Amino acid sequence: MSFQTAFAVPATLNDGANLDTTFAAQGKTQVYFAGSTSSMANGIAVDAQGRLLVAAKVGVPGGSRFGLARLLEDGSADLAFGREGSVIGQFEPCFEAMAGTVHVLPDGHILVAGLHYENAQQTLPALALFDAQGRPAPGFGTHGRCIVRLPGGLSLGVRDAELPHGVPGAEICGVCVQEDGRILLLANHHFERTDHVGVLIRLNVDGSLDASFNGRGFVIIRHLLMNSWIGSLTVQRDGRILVGGSINFPEEGLLARYHTDGSLDESFAVDGFMTFKAQGHGAQVRQIVQHENGDLQCFGSSREPMHCMALKVHPNGRPDSHCNGGHPQLLKIGHSNCQWSAAQVLADGSVLTVGAMIGGVEADFIAARHLPDGHLDSRFGEGNGWVRTRLSRGLDIATSLAVQADGGIVVAGYSLDGNYRAVVARYLT
Numbered sequence: 117m118s119f120q121t122a123f124a125v126p127a128t129l130n131d132g133a134n135l136d137t138t139f140a141a142q143g144k145t146q147v148y149f150a151g152s153t154s155s156m157a158n159g160i161a162v163d164a165q166g167r168l169l170v171a172a173k174v175g176v177p178g179g180s181r182f183g184l185a186r187l188l189e190d191g192s193a194d195l196a197f198g199r200e201g202s203v204i205g206q207f208e209p210c211f212e213a214m215a216g217t218v219h220v221l222p223d224g225h226i227l228v229a230g231l232h233y234e235n236a237q238q239t240l241p242a243l244a245l246f247d248a249q250g251r252p253a254p255g256f257g258t259h260g261r262c263i264v265r266l267p268g269g270l271s272l273g274v275r276d277a278e279l280p281h282g283v284p285g286a287e288i289c290g291v292c293v294q295e296d297g298r299i300l301l302l303a304n305h306h307f308e309r310t311d312h313v314g315v316l317i318r319l320n321v322d323g324s325l326d327a328s329f330n331g332r333g334f335v336i337i338r339h340l341l342m343n344s345w346i347g348s349l350t351v352q353r354d355g356r357i358l359v360g361g362s363i364n365f366p367e368e369g370l371l372a373r374y375h376t377d378g379s380l381d382e383s384f385a386v387d388g389f390m391t392f393k394a395q396g397h398g399a400q401v402r403q404i405v406q407h408e409n410g411d412l413q414c415f416g417s418s419r420e421p422m423h424c425m426a427l428k429v430h431p432n433g434r435p436d437s438h439c440n441g442g443h444p445q446l447l448k449i450g451h452s453n454c455q456w457s458a459a460q461v462l463a464d465g466s467v468l469t470v471g472a473m474i475g476g477v478e479a480d481f482i483a484a485r486h487l488p489d490g491h492l493d494s495r496f497g498e499g500n501g502w503v504r505t506r507l508s509r510g511l512d513i514a515t516s517l518a519v520q521a522d523g524g525i526v527v528a529g530y531s532l533d534g535n536y537r538a539v540v541a542r543y544l545t
Contacts, residue, residue: 139542140191147538157538159217160528173214182215198250207232207242216289229291239273262323290349297321314346330378360401369399385433394418394444403459417455428490439490452478479511508533
């Protein structure tokens with residue numbers, strides 16, 4: 117087993133280290149949403165022209181809205197997009213909303229996934245499709261927007277207003293787009309506060325429910341009749357669908373795989389499911405990536421205490437015994453909780469991860485690069501494979517990343533400095 121420990125104290129914080137000072141203002145920029153009172157960036161993507169698309173939860177005087185902004189390659193607002201560089205909206209009139217992820221489709225359209233707040237306690241997964249100018253796309257849903265309501269209220273989730281910002285909670289907006297354009301998305305349904313399951317849903321290209329998927333358009337994800345929470349979604353190159361999250365209480369990490377028709381892939385791990393602990397602690401999976409050889413890596417955090425977690429897995433769902441003996445690797449940074457929130461595989465097989473310190477005054481962006489064998493890459497950061505960055509006087513939470521054509525790493529998140537403000541930083545490789 118391996119427990120990597122790295123303490124960082126304020127006097128040695130990597131303020132600005134590895135940031136690209138040619139990007140915006142010394143490597144970071146605030147994302148502007150016209151008329152907003154606050155904003156929290158949750159997703160980022162790069163389009164074919166190198167522009168950055170940012171999905172956010174935006175506060176306005178009437179409550180929360182979904183936000184979509186576009187930045188130019190240098191970090192400045194693209195004023196030709198939407199209204200002064202951004203779009204703020206609702207999935208249905210008179211309701212609140214938030215955006216969690218953004219995807220650029222092959223035809224240039226922009227897909228935003230988020231949550232529609234049905235009321236003060238419940239959410240529904242929702243999507244909005246825009247053209248390259250930020251206008252609603254006709255032919256998708258209703259006026260370019262779609263709320264997924266499943267029979268029996270199975271897509272209803274819980275609005276999560278109690279957990280500290282940055283801590284993995286119930287408001288998840290996992291989405292993937294298949295090669296044929298059909299859309300996969302996640303929901304977490306609570307029958308009761310202590311009885312919940314994951315839901316994997318597939319939509320047609322127009323936003324309608326795809327009845328060919330498992331015969332009804334969705335799959336209930338539950339293992340051994342235990343509570344299951346799903347927080348990540350990945351489509352393998354062969355089309356099979358990986359989901360990750362946690363199961364049971366205390367939580368254990370969970371991976372499961374499904375065929376393209378929605379049936380469980382029972383050849384994966386044990387009867388389609390893999391569960392694990394992180395060196396005796398609970399675990400939660402936030403992101404799964406696949407390497408060129410088919411190997412999988414999942415990232416997230418251990419639980420109680422919360423530390424950054426990584427686990428390498430063979431394509432058949434068995435842990436890779438050549439990487440840390442098949443056990444999860446934990447990375448402790450500083451004196452507070454920390455977690456990986458997002459990951460992306462590079463062309464050379466290495467993996468970039470971003471996350472955050474959480475708790476107290478130690479809430480900073482963290483980024484790392486992992487070698488194909490799972491170990492941290494000592495060429496990244498200051499020789500330890502990771503870098504910690506303080507962007508503001510307050511709390512800084514990194515939520516997502518994307519890689520630009522020149523290899524630059526753009527990281528989206530938010531800072532608390534008075535109000536929450538969406539931010540994007542660019543790191544050099």
